[in-house]
Amino acid sequence: MSILSKFAPLRQTYExxxxxxxxxxxxxxxxxxxxxxxxxxxxxxxLLGTNNxxxxxxxxxxxxxxxxxxxxxxxGTTGSRIANGSYDGHRKLELALAEFFAxxxxxxxxxxxxxxxxxxxxxxxxxxxxxxxxxxxxxxxDGARLGHAEVVRFRHNDPxxxxxxxxxxxxxxxxxxxxxxxxxxxLGDAAPLREFAEVKxxxxxxxxxxxxxxLGVLGANGRGLAxxxxxxxxxxxxxxxxxxxxxxxxxxxxxxLDDFDVLRVAxxxxxxxxxxxxxxxxxxxxxxxxxxxxxxxxxRLHENASRLYYGLSKLGFAVGPQASPIVSVALQEAxxxxxxWNHLLEGGLYLNLAxxxxxxxxxxxxxxxxxxxxxxxxxxxxxxxxxxxxRQLGVLPPSLESRRKRVAQQTVGGHAEVALVAxxxxx
Amino acid sequence: xxxxxxTTQAEIIEGLxxxxxxxxxxxxxxxxxRDLQLDSLAVMDFIMSLEDRFEIVIPLDRVAEVxxxxxxxxxxxxxRGRN
Numbered sequence: 001m002s003i004l005s006k007f008a009p010l011r012q013t014y015e016x017x018x019x020x021x022x023x024x025x026x027x028x029x030x031x032x033x034x035x036x037x038x039x040x041x042x043x044x045x046x047l048l049g050t051n052n053x054x055x056x057x058x059x060x061x062x063x064x065x066x067x068x069x070x071x072x073x074x075x076g077t078t079g080s081r082i083a084n085g086s087y088d089g090h091r092k093l094e095l096a097l098a099e100f101f102a103x104x105x106x107x108x109x110x111x112x113x114x115x116x117x118x119x120x121x122x123x124x125x126x127x128x129x130x131x132x133x134x135x136x137x138x139x140x141x142d143g144a145r146l147g148h149a150e151v152v153r154f155r156h157n158d159p160x161x162x163x164x165x166x167x168x169x170x171x172x173x174x175x176x177x178x179x180x181x182x183x184x185x186x187l188g189d190a191a192p193l194r195e196f197a198e199v200k201x202x203x204x205x206x207x208x209x210x211x212x213x214x215l216g217v218l219g220a221n222g223r224g225l226a227x228x229x230x231x232x233x234x235x236x237x238x239x240x241x242x243x244x245x246x247x248x249x250x251x252x253x254x255x256x257l258d259d260f261d262v263l264r265v266a267x268x269x270x271x272x273x274x275x276x277x278x279x280x281x282x283x284x285x286x287x288x289x290x291x292x293x294x295x296x297x298x299x300r301l302h303e304n305a306s307r308l309y310y311g312l313s314k315l316g317f318a319v320g321p322q323a324s325p326i327v328s329v330a331l332q333e334a335x336x337x338x339x340x341w342n343h344l345l346e347g348g349l350y351l352n353l354a355x356x357x358x359x360x361x362x363x364x365x366x367x368x369x370x371x372x373x374x375x376x377x378x379x380x381x382x383x384x385x386x387x388x389x390x391r392q393l394g395v396l397p398p399s400l401e402s403r404r405k406r407v408a409q410q411t412v413g414g415h416a417e418v419a420l421v422a423x424x425x426x427x
Numbered sequence: 428x429x430x431x432x433x434t435t436q437a438e439i440i441e442g443l444x445x446x447x448x449x450x451x452x453x454x455x456x457x458x459x460x461r462d463l464q465l466d467s468l469a470v471m472d473f474i475m476s477l478e479d480r481f482e483i484v485i486p487l488d489r490v491a492e493v494x495x496x497x498x499x500x501x502x503x504x505x506x507r508g509r510n
Contacts, residue, residue, distance in 0.1 A: 134471070144487070152478075152486060153474075169484060356468070357467055
């Protein structure tokens, strides 16, 4: 028996995916033509699932700064900051983020995943409590597992449910850290942060907001949901990533808490991993600057997001609870979702296929992420493809035109009225 | 003590039957993941509903040691005793 035998059921699911067509988890693009277009199996494919919210991956100034840093400081740091020392880029990036968020302290991590892994496992120790929104990202759950705190879930986006669970812990002496996300990555819904902040204040808990999908997306200055909800003073820790709106890779945490810097020698996912390479830090600093210089990117992003969200909703698809740059369509079952996803790809549209249990409900999702630099024509093409595949697979009722055609055909047989009623009933 | 265990177990079974929506024979030896085919998310959601039913906190690491309904009833009982 192989050490991998336990994965037999997973292997089986994986093979079933392969049998339908392309494997969504093994996609290889031969080239990137722009932030919104890639080359897949020789054809130009619209990218609608890459979290490239501001489209800065090909920004000239980001690329130039990155090249300059690469030439000046080399390809990598070859180790961790506590062993090899920091480059000036690490400090500059931390200062730039602290200034942007108007916070005293900042720590950068090599990925966004590690930022959550590090902060959650270190902030909440033995005897403390982590209260996680039930729909939290895997990095939050994994950070909770890595540490020694007791982990309690509360119902998604439900401040009253959180209050109830905190009350049950009111006699426990440990610190309580509440973790929510600015925008949830599967359905694109935002947390009711004002209400969460109120519960946090009332119950004497700490609050961390993961702004991975909301940095550069929400708030007048792009500081995320905490800024948009005007509760930045109540948020003790903001974590986030560089791999979405800032177009590179890495993660961070900012805070006003005194002694925050002690975490640099306590936080293992910060201490025992290679630090970010100079080219990445340089492009991230440039992207942060570009994001602040160009608020119109955010306006354009929300216009595109609304066009897609309301477009899909009007067609009759089951979309998430609110318009945001993450637009997900829920389908009935996994087989149908895999087929749908393959048809979209064949039509030149790439987005994400999310299957349970990675999704918040039992429904599989076709998840789009919109960019500020998608053209209206690209969004409309996506809508058009969704509509035609939806009708072809019976997710949407047949179009009026095809209904008319069918009625015309059936009139010959004398069953026009019956056919019309039947098709209306399905619609 | 035995009586309490039974009561807790009966309540857990009642809660499970509500979410399973299909008839199932459930007893102390029922394996939650294998016999009921619940995925990890469904199990965590069920635990959350038990926290409300018994007005307790069930930390996730306590769930890691649970395999059968009998195990779960014992954990819940310990936590009820603590509160």
